[in-house]
Amino acid sequence: MSGTDNLFETIAGYLTIRLGKVSLSPGDTVILVVTLAAALLCAFYLWRIGRQEDRRDRLMELRGPVVDRTVREQRPRWYQRIGTMVAASPAVGTAEQQRLLGVLAAAGIRGQGSLSGFVASKLCSAFIVGALFWLLLEWSQFFDGTATIRFAVVLAGMMLGWRLPDFVLSRLAARRRLEVELGLPDALDLLVICAEAGLSLDQAIEQVGVDLRTSSPAVADEFAMTASEMRVLPNRAEALENLIGRTGVPGLRSITATLNQTIRFGTPLAESLRVLAAEIRNTRLLRIEERAARLPVLLTIPLALFILPALMMVVSTPTVLRLSDTMQTNLGAF
Template sequence: MDYLITLIMGLVDNEKEAEWIFLGLFFISAVAFTICIGILISNAYSPLKRKLNTISHLNVVANNNVQGKGQFDKTLESIDKYITPTSAKERDSIRALLMHAGYEDKKAITNFYAIKIILVVFAFFSVLVGTRFMPELTTQKILIYTLFAMAIATFLPNMILRKIAKKRIRRLANAFPDALDLLVVTSEAGLGFNAALNRVANEIDAISPELGQELQIVGRKVRVGVPMPTALGQFVERTGLFELQGLVSIISQSVKLGASMGDTLREYAVEFRDRRMQRAEEEAAKIGTKMIFPLVSCIWPGFFAIAIGPAIVAVLEVFGK
């Protein structure tokens, strides 16, 4: 407590005001903690919710497991409006990134922002505890380090999520030409488009389980009555493969008109294979540029030390005499 009051005094230069500020912060923290505990208890021990959870499950063991998960979900629902941003644009952007990364649960966005808040709080207390062992630091430096750590904890989950989404989109894009080849073969073998899509989803699962799962979702939606164009559009939105919009349009037109899709799918398969090869060649062309940094930082210093070091030592000895 004295340490926190000392930190506050570095900002206000008045011991009495620092004590009042500390008491105010302590009161706000106590109120927030009490509200959180109240929300957790009300969600966990509400008689109505317990009754509904009991009715909705058949056996006691499964009821206990699912009830714990349901209570956790209800807790997230209760704090959803407090931790998610009010901007619809930001929510849609994060939700799209979560879908592209493979997190399609409706509570994924709430979990994401809950993780961000936990990281910010952890960073705040970690810096305070860490600076406790460095008394030479001034209050201004401690404040700067705290804000810097909280900023990193705020933006780090977004960077990690974008990286995960980008890697998943790349994996799907690399596996899609093979799926398209299988779709051409099955369509020309006489299967209808829905049956061919289901067969491709099962076969491609050995190469790319993620793409197989996405294609299976498309097939299930079509079987329950979702129109094929809508299911394929949702597939593009989930996976982030927006380069498939033209293919989806052509498939939709072929399904509506009953035309053969073999030639069209074959042309698109060749095009997507060419794109995959171009991406591989582009990555290979970048290797020379990427190797500059390890060469400069790791290999060249040792090479110059071995090649020029003895000559420099000899010159220094001559001048020293």
């Protein structure tokens, strides 16, 4: 601790001599050194990005006008490139990349640059929260720690900022999962109508994705993605499994099993889907009844802490006052 503090004090004294009238505390020196290091690192990354762009442009010029215009239009932006570099670093790792891709898909965030953009937002959030922690330390009059402690607090703020977008993304994924779960019975009813109208399974799923654009956009988006995968993938059951993996809704497993039986064995689709829609509605009703049955247990603690003391005070206060008056009267008589 003392050796690190002496080092920062030496750097601060050197900067004071070089900068003249400007004096820096050891804590300010730590922040200045870290900021300069981060700026140099970002400048190095931007220099590497610029060199890669120059090489790509020279390659396109050598290839001539045959290059498709979409290659230039789909070039990722600068923050996505930085996010790609950070995602490829050991700070993220392959397993974390796969997890983030799954959560992004569950939240409805897809696209070529979704992962890199999200990692860039995590990096930006880390620097912003770290800067806020540093400002709070500078403006606070009750904290007077050493430079090492201040640096540790700022580092903890950066780690908190790095994890903050994960929390927001998980909340978005949970909200979208709830929207898909609430829209499943209507989607099954529309699938029954499409099946009874003579449409095939692919056409029925695509039509449901079109019809639910207004009432349930999350279900419409997932069904449209499933219909597109059914046209592309050689096995349609794989597209249905991808639907379960993206959403994580338990009710979709029974639906997927029914659709797989229809694909393999040609079983009647309309009647099975009608039964599934009724089961999903009954499951939702049972879940609501279960939550309603837990309300008395959940209200016990607030009742004991807030309502019962006030009730006892209201009931017992007149008796206590009357008893006090009686005792004063009797004592005065003696």
